[in-house]
Amino acid sequence: MPDITATYVDSMAPNAAAAKNGQNLVRKNSFTELSRTESGDLLFGKCAGSGKQPYVCSADFIMPDKPVFRCSCPSRQFPCKHALGLLYAYAEGRGFAVKDVPEDVAAKREKAEKREENKAKQEEGGAEAKPKKVNKSALRKKMQAQLEGLEQLEKLVLSLVRSGLATVDAKRLKELQGQVKELGNYYLPGAQNELRRLVILFGEGEVSEEGYSYLMEQLTVIHALIHKGRSHLHARMEDPELLLDPESTIDEWLGHAWQLSELKSFGRIRENAELIQLAFHSYNDLARAEYVDEGFWLDLGAGDVHRTINYRPYKAAKLMREEDSFFGVAQIPCLYVYPGGLNARVRYEEMSVRPAEAADYRDIREAARRSYAEAVKTVKQQLKTPLGDKRPVLLLHAAQVGVTADGQFTATDSEGQSLVLEDIYPLAEGTVQLLPFLPAEALSDCTLLVMFHHNPDTNRLTAQPLTVFKDEEAFRMLY
Structure with missing residues (x-):
C-alpha cells in the first residue's frame, strides 16, 4: 500500500x-x-x-x-x-x-x-486486440457532411469580411450565435468552437482597436482551418483506407478525438518515460464550454516540454476529477504522444511516483535554451503556422532577471540578448508582479519556464514567466 x-x-x-x-x-x-x-x-x-x-x-x-x-x-x-x-x-x-x-x-x-x-x-499468447472495424460508407458520409459544413463556414466568414467587422451589432451577433449551433450539424466541433470563440470576441462590449486585431487573428485561424480542412478531407476520401494524418493536428482541429489505440498503431508512444511537472494551471474555456486543467512537463529522457490537458465539460465538471499541481516524478510505462509541434500533448494510463532528485533539476537546467535568438526563431516558426499553438512554452536559461529604468522586467541570456517579461493576453493570471518577491539569488543564473505571445498590435513578442528554477528549488507562480 x-x-x-x-x-x-x-x-x-x-x-x-x-x-x-x-x-x-x-x-x-x-x-x-x-x-x-x-x-x-x-x-x-x-x-x-x-x-x-x-x-x-x-x-x-x-x-x-x-x-x-x-x-x-x-x-x-x-x-x-x-x-x-x-x-x-x-x-x-x-x-x-x-x-x-x-x-x-x-x-x-x-x-x-x-x-x-x-x-x-x-x-x-500474442493475441492482439482486434482493431475497431470502421464503417467506411458511414465515414465517407460524415466527411462529406464536414465538407458541406466548411463551405457554409466559408460563406459566413466572407460575408462578415465583406460587410465589415464594425457592422456587427446585437442583431447580427444573435444570428452568429444561431449559426454556431447550426454548425454542430456538420460533425465539426473544432470549427464550431473556433466560430464560437469569434462570437465571444464580438460580444466583449465595444470592440477596441486592439480587439479588432484579435478578431482578425481569429478570422485567420478559421480561414486556415477551412482551407486546410477541406484539402485534408478530400485527400482522405481519395484514400481507400480513409486514414488519419498522424503527423498533423488537422484531424483534431476538425474535431477528431484521438484514441490511445490509434496513437499506438501509428507508433506515437514512448516506453518507460519519466516526466517532471514544470507548471500547472486551470482555466475556463468559454468557447469549448469546458474547464481545462493544463500541465507542462519535461520529458527527462528526451528533453522535450510536453503538456497534459484534462477537459471538464460544465455539465459534468462536478463528477470529474480535477487535476492539480504535481511535485514528484511520474514514471510512465507507456507515454502516448499526440500529433503537434512544440509542447505536443501527451497522455498515459498508469504511472508510479518517485521523489524529485537533484539530478532531475539538473536535467531541467540542461534542457533550457541558452540563446534567446535561437529560442525566438523557434517560437516565430511556430507562430507562422496559422493552426499552430499560439501559446508556445519554452525553458530558457537566464543569466539575469532584472528591471529596466522604465520598470520593464527583462530576462538576459549569457550573450547579453534581452527578452521582455510581461503578463500576456492568453493567460488570465498575472505573474510578473510576483518576481520582486523571489529571493534575489533566484533571479540570476536561473532557469525560466515562459509562455510566449505575439501582440498583433505592437508586433512584439513577449513572454510571461510561469516558473523560476534555481538549483533544486522551483518557484511556481501559477497553480
Whole structure:
C-alpha cells in the first residue's frame, strides 16, 4: 500500500470540494466504524449519512498503483467524499480495527483477478486486440457532411469580411450565435468552437482597436482551418483506407478525438518515460464550454516540454476529477504522444511516483535554451503556422532577471540578448508582479519556464514567466 498522507489523499480527490467534504466527515466523527485488513491493503468502514443506514465504503489497495474505491452512497464521484474521508482518517492516525476482508469485497477481488488472468493469457499468447472495424460508407458520409459544413463556414466568414467587422451589432451577433449551433450539424466541433470563440470576441462590449486585431487573428485561424480542412478531407476520401494524418493536428482541429489505440498503431508512444511537472494551471474555456486543467512537463529522457490537458465539460465538471499541481516524478510505462509541434500533448494510463532528485533539476537546467535568438526563431516558426499553438512554452536559461529604468522586467541570456517579461493576453493570471518577491539569488543564473505571445498590435513578442528554477528549488507562480 502506498504511503497514505493528506497530500496523497488530496491527489486522489476529484475536486477541491470533495476533498473538503471528506475532511469534514472526519472532523465531525461521522465514521461509526473504521477497519483495515491485517496486511493493510484494504481500508473499510461505515459512515453516517442522511438515511437510517450508514454508507459502507472501502479503499482497496490490492494493486497499489491502481486503488479501487467503493461506496454504497448514490454519488457519481469516484472516489466519493466517504471514501476520501476514510483515507483522511487513516492519514490522521485514527484507530482502525483489524478485521477480515468483507465477503462482498472478496467476491469483487476474485472477479477482478480472473479478468487480469485472462488478459495476461491473451498477452502471453500474442493475441492482439482486434482493431475497431470502421464503417467506411458511414465515414465517407460524415466527411462529406464536414465538407458541406466548411463551405457554409466559408460563406459566413466572407460575408462578415465583406460587410465589415464594425457592422456587427446585437442583431447580427444573435444570428452568429444561431449559426454556431447550426454548425454542430456538420460533425465539426473544432470549427464550431473556433466560430464560437469569434462570437465571444464580438460580444466583449465595444470592440477596441486592439480587439479588432484579435478578431482578425481569429478570422485567420478559421480561414486556415477551412482551407486546410477541406484539402485534408478530400485527400482522405481519395484514400481507400480513409486514414488519419498522424503527423498533423488537422484531424483534431476538425474535431477528431484521438484514441490511445490509434496513437499506438501509428507508433506515437514512448516506453518507460519519466516526466517532471514544470507548471500547472486551470482555466475556463468559454468557447469549448469546458474547464481545462493544463500541465507542462519535461520529458527527462528526451528533453522535450510536453503538456497534459484534462477537459471538464460544465455539465459534468462536478463528477470529474480535477487535476492539480504535481511535485514528484511520474514514471510512465507507456507515454502516448499526440500529433503537434512544440509542447505536443501527451497522455498515459498508469504511472508510479518517485521523489524529485537533484539530478532531475539538473536535467531541467540542461534542457533550457541558452540563446534567446535561437529560442525566438523557434517560437516565430511556430507562430507562422496559422493552426499552430499560439501559446508556445519554452525553458530558457537566464543569466539575469532584472528591471529596466522604465520598470520593464527583462530576462538576459549569457550573450547579453534581452527578452521582455510581461503578463500576456492568453493567460488570465498575472505573474510578473510576483518576481520582486523571489529571493534575489533566484533571479540570476536561473532557469525560466515562459509562455510566449505575439501582440498583433505592437508586433512584439513577449513572454510571461510561469516558473523560476534555481538549483533544486522551483518557484511556481501559477497553480
